[in-house]
Amino acid sequence: MAFQQTLKNKVAFSGIGLHSGKEITLTLRPADAGTGIVFHRIDTTPPVSIEARTENVVSTRLSTTIGKNGAAVSTIEHLMAALFSCGIDNAHVDINGPEVPIMDGSAAPFVEGIKNAGSKSLSKSRKYLVVKKPVTIRNGDKRITVLPSRYYRISFDMHFDHPAISRQFRTMKFDRESFADDFSPARTFGFLAEIEALMAHGLALGASLENAVGIDDNGIVNPEGLRFTDEFVRHKILDSIGDFALAGVHLVGHVKACKSGHELNHKFITELLSRSDCWSLMELTPPENKTASFPISLPEMAWLEAC
Template identity: 65%
Template sequence: MAFQQTIKNKVSFTGIGLHSGADTTITLRPAEAGTGIIFHRTDLAPAVSIEATAENVVNTRLSTTIGKHGAVVATIEHLMAALRGCGIDNAHIDINGPEVPIMDGSATHFMEAIRKAGTATLSKSRKFLVIKKPITIIEGDKKISVIPSRYFKVTFDMSFNHPAVPSQTKHLVFDEETFSGEYAPARTFGFLAEVEMLKANGLARGGSLENAVVIGDNGVINEEGLRYDDEFVRHKILDSVGDLALLGHYFFGHVKACKSGHDLNHKLVMEILKRTDCWKLVEFTTKETSSVFTLPLPELAWQEA
């Protein structure tokens, strides 16, 4: 069967929060099977534990924030994408502030450290959510849908009304190596004209050219330029992987997004959870572990969970 995984050893990160501007340290610890991903606000007395689930999302403006009992953890999407990319089902995350560090604006630092910490296979099987019927959400010119697929896929169409940002489309068939090498390094981005407005509204206080791609009137102002010609849409897919991880299960389905963001990603996850007639949970009778979600369904024996 495909078994759940956790990290093998503790690993810590320290950095600045993109929006809060606060220095924060987080520590990932191993967790038992069935725990899921849980954030613990250790700076509060008593500490508050917040499960990384769609039901606990309290804000989706420019990032994804979860909260419980008045405590929040913001900008979790890059770390969640890294955990998903490394095949981690269960982990405790101690954090001494309200926002996950932004690091360099990508998921690479998180993935590299998690891989260095190692993974441990647990005794409980992993359940997969398999999409059976399409689900679509449309808001104006924004759209996101999920349709049945033998793989986990994300197709993203990105378009901004800005001369320096061309329309971009990218298609990901998810597996750890592809995500790690081609999507995790893609950095968050923003427009120079919006920076002062964001800071006036208490956002982007920790933003800099060291942790974000900044776009001016004539193009990218970062001295090193872009890591990929289509880095913007790659980062949109990275964000989508992190937001979709709040579904609570690895899943088989093809997500198609057009001008989507954290808010629409979250609404799709909530709609999937509500529409129980559109999916089923399955367990695989294979000896594969974390790589099983990249294999085509017909090549695996499965049964309803």
């Protein structure tokens, strides 16, 4: 975990865009250390490259959208969560449309594809943003706080005035295996009563029960039911991991979120990055013949050096 990683091989994904309804193909390619995750709109003339960073977020309406030089890519959060959870710090994403395909509504297909492509370590050390002081952002009854912690942990408290969801709470200490098994399969969800209005505004044009959990007045519409009894809050954690990955570094802190979504997630990361007095940017530099692990053990804390 001390060194940055990239893909070992290319991997491609194809599917419908949840909001655009367009058939889209994207290809992940290896990238050099320090590149980060960069999306390339190869269908534009000339092609436009957009770094997956907080400063390039142009919309958070129902998904996270990044844009630059007149081009944009939306619904990036599931792919970003998959890349982060698989330890991929650097990758080129060639995409021939305005939206990442929704696949089955979760991050699991991306996780599986990235794992099959493999990863390789690079010679540059990975950076960690280690929280030293609490940071909180609020919008009405929505709130996100991050506290100092030896781990990257997310706790999420969600509330919906619907009996199929009601109130759900879950906390997770991040690790790759736990995310892949317990969170990446959690699907996006929506209320059928809102679909017509969304479609009238050019949204949810590709939505179906094959790529989302549908909810009506009586409950879950999908004939197969839920993948988890608390699938909704698990998906909110998945979205948060993808949105927080736009910080471009690995967080070490306990994020506590209540009723947050893409908009507040973006505002939170923007606020956190601006509060340099509340964190230290670190990198693991293990002594010769030793391997750094994560979460950071007490002996390894001595290896942390400020960048």
